[in-house]
Amino acid sequence: MSEEATIVAKVEELMKALDQVKRYRALSRLLIDFALIILVSVVLLLSWDLAVNFYRMQSGFYCYYSTPMSYTCTASSATGSPFLQLYAGLSPLVISAAGVLIGVYWVERKLRSVRVEEWKEILKEGFPGAVKLLQDLKWDSVLDDIRASKIGYSVYFVVKVTGYWLFASILLFFPYVLGISALHQDVNLFIPASLSFVLVLVLSRNDLQKRYGQVVSLDNLMWELRWFSSEFKSAKFEA
Amino acid sequence: MRKGWLVFLLVLIISAQLVVLSSFRDAEADGFVNGNSVVAIAKWDYVQAGVRISVTPQPLSVTPQPAGESGPVQLVFSNGTSIGINSTYTITLQLPRTGDFFGNGAISGTLALSEDQPLNAIVEQNVGDVSTYVNLLKESETSSAIPIDLYVLVVVGAAQVTVAVYGVAL
Numbered sequence: 060m061s062e063e064a065t066i067v068a069k070v071e072e073l074m075k076a077l078d079q080v081k082r083y084r085a086l087s088r089l090l091i092d093f094a095l096i097i098l099v100s101v102v103l104l105l106s107w108d109l110a111v112n113f114y115r116m117q118s119g120f121y122c123y124y125s126t127p128m129s130y131t132c133t134a135s136s137a138t139g140s141p142f143l144q145l146y147a148g149l150s151p152l153v154i155s156a157a158g159v160l161i162g163v164y165w166v167e168r169k170l171r172s173v174r175v176e177e178w179k180e181i182l183k184e185g186f187p188g189a190v191k192l193l194q195d196l197k198w199d200s201v202l203d204d205i206r207a208s209k210i211g212y213s214v215y216f217v218v219k220v221t222g223y224w225l226f227a228s229i230l231l232f233f234p235y236v237l238g239i240s241a242l243h244q245d246v247n248l249f250i251p252a253s254l255s256f257v258l259v260l261v262l263s264r265n266d267l268q269k270r271y272g273q274v275v276s277l278d279n280l281m282w283e284l285r286w287f288s289s290e291f292k293s294a295k296f297e298a
Numbered sequence: 299m300r301k302g303w304l305v306f307l308l309v310l311i312i313s314a315q316l317v318v319l320s321s322f323r324d325a326e327a328d329g330f331v332n333g334n335s336v337v338a339i340a341k342w343d344y345v346q347a348g349v350r351i352s353v354t355p356q357p358l359s360v361t362p363q364p365a366g367e368s369g370p371v372q373l374v375f376s377n378g379t380s381i382g383i384n385s386t387y388t389i390t391l392q393l394p395r396t397g398d399f400f401g402n403g404a405i406s407g408t409l410a411l412s413e414d415q416p417l418n419a420i421v422e423q424n425v426g427d428v429s430t431y432v433n434l435l436k437e438s439e440t441s442s443a444i445p446i447d448l449y450v451l452v453v454v455g456a457a458q459v460t461v462a463v464y465g466v467a468l
Contacts, residue, residue, distance in 0.1 A: 091301045091302065091305065092301070094305055095301060095304060095305060095308065098305060098308035098309065098312065099308065101308075101312055102308060102311050102312060102315065105312060105315035105316065105319065106315065108319060109315060109318060109319060112319065112322050112464075112466070113466075115348070115464050116322075116346070116347065116348040116464045116465060116466060117348055117392070118348065118390070
């Protein structure tokens, strides 16, 4: 392989890495959208809980899960609408699941719309195209983007795991309460919360390793680019 | 930046919701009563509460006992009106918030109230002279720095009484 072809290959590699950084940068911007969606679902979840509490206060009826799926706020002798009871029973599960899933879907969809590989046409010109791409790069902004994307990626992972944890806790709560009631023991919310946290960590371990690897590679890329940018700025190319 | 403010606003809403949720309290009391009995519910004036009182007349404790008969049981409400019941009678009451108070206080006694227990209920059976007992209750409640709302129901006869109070202290 000629020296020029090697340089073109290296520049292609660099541009691919920078495309990835572009996605991560977009992700760090989308983080606030994700946080907003999760916060809205928490507000809805708490509003539902408040509504049940106020209804209980107004009606004087004790509210309880008559079955793991059916929530009722009436005396055992009276029965409310089965649909309403089912809706009330599933609400915490549905609201938290919807919050996390809509948040993840929104972020993934926005990430897919990030424009990448726009440099491919220029790189087809060979060595002159590669030099042009390097000259057009705004090095300071590239380094800033890498720094921001590193933080954004880490925070996104933490928020995502927390969201899944919330969802898994609510999901585990029902079988736990059913099982613990059968054993005539006291309900301890710490147990389903801890179990679901461990479960989420185990299930997302591959993702965790992948994200960790990506953050490390971003770190390495930043150091290499810092060195490269100072070398490139001092060198003279003739296209 | 606008989204940042929106996040801040949502966090504020969540904090307020958590404060309200943590302010809900309940109290329960039940028991078999006979003779002149008193059901009393006390709350700090800044508490709004819903009350459910269920009174089930019990078979007469007389010999020979009439087959399958219960009661009669008389209920005397705090405004002086009374009714006679022969079967389960359920009352749902709303005790409104009647004042504001900034600070904490506590009273001990039959109907203890505190910051953690802003509402309470008792079912006291066979108190003898009802008015003396109710006056004693009122006296102990007036010793408090925080104004107290007291609701009293008198049950005359043999009955099973269940009281459930659920309120919010804001």
